[in-house]
Amino acid sequence: MLVLGERAPGFDGWLADGQPAVVVFLETDCPTCRLTAPYLNRLAQSVRVIGVSQDSEAATREFAAQVPVAFPLRVDPELMVSRAWDPPIVPALFLLDGDGIVRRAEIGFDKDVLNAIANDLGQPPVADPFDGAPSRKPGCSSRHLEPAVIGEEAAALNVHGSRGGKASRFELAEGEDEYEYRLRMFGDALPVVPPTAQRVERMLRASPIDPREVIGRIPPCYGEATVEKIAANAVMAGCVPEMMRVLIPLVRAACDERLNLHGVQATTHFAAPLVIVNGPVRDELGFWSRQNVFSNVARANSTLGRALQLILLNLGGARPDGIDMSALGNPGKFSYCIAENEEASPWEPLHVELGFRPDQSTVTLFAAEPPRGVSEHTARSAKGVLRAIARALETVWSYRSCLTFEALVVIGPEHARTIAHDGFSKHDARQFLFENSGIPVSEYDGDGGEGTQLVAQYQETIIEGVRCYQKFRAPESIRIVVSGGTAGKFSAVLGSWATGARGSQMVTYPV
Amino acid sequence: MTLVNPMNEAIPQAALPPPRLTSLAGRRIALLDISKPGGDVFLDRLEALLKERHGVASVIRERKPTFTKPAPPEVIERLRGADAVIEALAD
Numbered sequence: 001m002l003v004l005g006e007r008a009p010g011f012d013g014w015l016a017d018g019q020p021a022v023v024v025f026l027e028t029d030c031p032t033c034r035l036t037a038p039y040l041n042r043l044a045q046s047v048r049v050i051g052v053s054q055d056s057e058a059a060t061r062e063f064a065a066q067v068p069v070a071f072p073l074r075v076d077p078e079l080m081v082s083r084a085w086d087p088p089i090v091p092a093l094f095l096l097d098g099d100g101i102v103r104r105a106e107i108g109f110d111k112d113v114l115n116a117i118a119n120d121l122g123q124p125p126v127a128d129p130f131d132g133a134p135s136r137k138p139g140c141s142s143r144h145l146e147p148a149v150i151g152e153e154a155a156a157l158n159v160h161g162s163r164g165g166k167a168s169r170f171e172l173a174e175g176e177d178e179y180e181y182r183l184r185m186f187g188d189a190l191p192v193v194p195p196t197a198q199r200v201e202r203m204l205r206a207s208p209i210d211p212r213e214v215i216g217r218i219p220p221c222y223g224e225a226t227v228e229k230i231a232a233n234a235v236m237a238g239c240v241p242e243m244m245r246v247l248i249p250l251v252r253a254a255c256d257e258r259l260n261l262h263g264v265q266a267t268t269h270f271a272a273p274l275v276i277v278n279g280p281v282r283d284e285l286g287f288w289s290r291q292n293v294f295s296n297v298a299r300a301n302s303t304l305g306r307a308l309q310l311i312l313l314n315l316g317g318a319r320p321d322g323i324d325m326s327a328l329g330n331p332g333k334f335s336y337c338i339a340e341n342e343e344a345s346p347w348e349p350l351h352v353e354l355g356f357r358p359d360q361s362t363v364t365l366f367a368a369e370p371p372r373g374v375s376e377h378t379a380r381s382a383k384g385v386l387r388a389i390a391r392a393l394e395t396v397w398s399y400r401s402c403l404t405f406e407a408l409v410v411i412g413p414e415h416a417r418t419i420a421h422d423g424f425s426k427h428d429a430r431q432f433l434f435e436n437s438g439i440p441v442s443e444y445d446g447d448g449g450e451g452t453q454l455v456a457q458y459q460e461t462i463i464e465g466v467r468c469y470q471k472f473r474a475p476e477s478i479r480i481v482v483s484g485g486t487a488g489k490f491s492a493v494l495g496s497w498a499t500g501a502r503g504s505q506m507v508t509y510p511v
Numbered sequence: 512m513t514l515v516n517p518m519n520e521a522i523p524q525a526a527l528p529p530p531r532l533t534s535l536a537g538r539r540i541a542l543l544d545i546s547k548p549g550g551d552v553f554l555d556r557l558e559a560l561l562k563e564r565h566g567v568a569s570v571i572r573e574r575k576p577t578f579t580k581p582a583p584p585e586v587i588e589r590l591r592g593a594d595a596v597i598e599a600l601a602d
Binding site (some may be wrong): 020023028029123146165167168170171172176178180181186187194195196197198200218221222223228229231232233235236258260314315316317371446453497498502503 | 512513514515516517518519520521528530531532537548577578579580581591
């Protein structure tokens with residue numbers, strides 16, 4: 001949409017001639033446009049109001065006669081004017097000064113706005129607050145943003161084709177800054193490496209797969225992730241070419257129905273796909289699993305996580321200012337990738353627990369909230385450390401909610417050592433966490449808050465002599481990974497999104 | 512300098528939306544519950560209002576198995592024939 005201070009593109013019927021004007025975009029079947037028109041009629045008695053109808057000549061004539069409309073109303077048959085001015089919603093009102101500069105740009109119906117426009121033009125108010133009409137009403141989407149292809153039925157999405165199209169190319173003009181160009185055109189708010197044809201070519205040479213092969217279709221918009229598109233995003237993220245062998249299975253995992261990326265990408269919740277790397281590929285490509293594992297510590301972690309996020313954005317269409325509706329978001333949406341510290345773990349690593357061989361490498365995706373820290377520096381026993389973690393687990397989703405989510409526990413090496421020293425296997429630790437995570441029944445005092453509606457489904461148990469509802473559905477709802485630095489007695493709990501067949505399930509793919 | 516387009520280049524295929532209804536009287540309206548808690552409370556009230564105030568002829572009630580995924584084809588199929596569908600997002 002034209003912004004304040006911008007010069008409005010001229011069109012026939014209106015030219016900047018030293019006189020201010022109000023230009024309004026309307027649709028003839030939009031109730032809010034119908035509601036707005038009489039107020040504009042009042043304004044048109046003393047200032048110039050020009051209407052632009054997004055509908056046919058006949059519909060516009062009928063609309064003008066019915067309302068009736070007392071200002072000139074021109075049609076915009078090819079929507080060329082609408083495209084140039086780009087209002088997202090109608091009615092859209094633009095107040096232009098005598099030089100054709102936009103002084104106000106407003107959408108929908110709002111009496112205060114109409115009166116403010118009148119005031120800007122030195123006119124008395126046009127909208128009486130008590131005239132029976134609502135003070136505000138949202139409009140309809142502008143016609144030029146409605147689906148472009150006309151037909152009775154939409155063509156089905158080709159979800160089975162294995163050969164995608166070749167990526168198009170952007171030719172930059174001489175002197176155009178490629179970083180600025182990139183920021184305008186694609187990517188998120190951070191700088192990326194410009195995906196030049198040369199760099200993408202280098203990335204593609206590291207993969208034996210045909211550049212046109214479709215690895216997956218990325219929800220929620222189901223953009224084709226061809227090897228070439230994956231490579232372009234990998235370049236932008238700063239990946240080394242060898243990262244392609246991790247990125248390809250990672251994209252396959254991301255498109256696995258069980259992960260339900262469609263929901264994860266569009267939810268209002270905090271979840272973002274966390275990558276967990278296991279096996280020899282950690283050393284081969286430099287994945288870091290020690291101190292600062294969730295931070296900006298290593299190129300491999302940072303760029304793999306970032307490449308995935310850019311793919312979700314550029315191919316999946318989950319724009320954080322659009323389809324991705326997370327209320328508060330997640331810093332992991334820049335990059336969210338850790339590796340397990342298998343060397344410092346007393347237990348079998350995640351991929352072995354899931355049935356892979358120790359000498360295999362895997363990538364795992366888990367739709368996770370940001371990590372919450374658990375500090376326990378004084379407990380000297382397995383149970384003492386695990387109890388501290390259990391208290392954090394009880395806060396997952398919301399304190400009184402039970403059963404409908406999972407959690408990932410990232411146990412720091414010092415905690416893992418204390419737990420294992422008391423003879424706890426990974427299985428024992430998980431069982432203890434499951435049995436000792438619960439919410440006291442006395443917390444459900446009938447006030448009807450979140451988590452109280454499903455009480456009939458909750459299982460009762462006794463934890464340390466207190467009647468509680470079991471927090472998790474089963475021990476398997478708690479996943480354990482050992483990661484982080486060997487100094488500092490910390491662990492982290494990461495809540496999931498809605499889980500199980502009706503939500504998002506963790507997926508692991510071999511590299 | 513030549514840059515490779517890293518974005519989805521598929522052209523969206525979509526049907527033209529049907530004309531907006533000018534009146535609800537005598538129409539068949541479908542209410543789709545996405546199965547979030549509270550959705551039924553909202554839709555029950557909406558159904559009553561549609562019938563009492565707007566003379567809606569009939570109301571079809573449908574429910575998605577889970578709010579986390581798109582509606583399965585069989586649910587969409589059952590909405591066919593309605594003059595309009597109102598989808599309830601609730602929490």
